[in-house]
Amino acid sequence: MGQHLILELITYSAAETRQLGERLGRLLQPGHVVALVGELGAGKTCLTQGIARGLGVEGPVTSPTFI
Numbered sequence: 001m002g003q004h005l006i007l008e009l010i011t012y013s014a015a016e017t018r019q020l021g022e023r024l025g026r027l028l029q030p031g032h033v034v035a036l037v038g039e040l041g042a043g044k045t046c047l048t049q050g051i052a053r054g055l056g057v058e059g060p061v062t063s064p065t066f067i
Contacts, residue, residue: 017043018050025054040065 011017024047028034034051036044045063052061 011043014043014046017046018053021047021050021052022054023050025051028055 009020011020024034028051036047038044045061045065048063049061
């Protein structure tokens with residue numbers, strides 16, 4: 001089995017969370033898995049939007065929770 005890394009990072013705004021996600025998205029390679037765990041309003045969608053931007057996704061990224 002491959003290595004597993006658990007990393008805890010703290011951001012203080014939605015913009016900062018998106019920026020962190022974008023940087024993470026640029027680092028991800030095929031086969032990498034990112035699991036987001038958090039309560040409602042924790043910033044999972046903001047982080048995912050940033051990751052998508054870092055991966056080059058141009059379309060909108062929304063949360064099914066808010067639909």
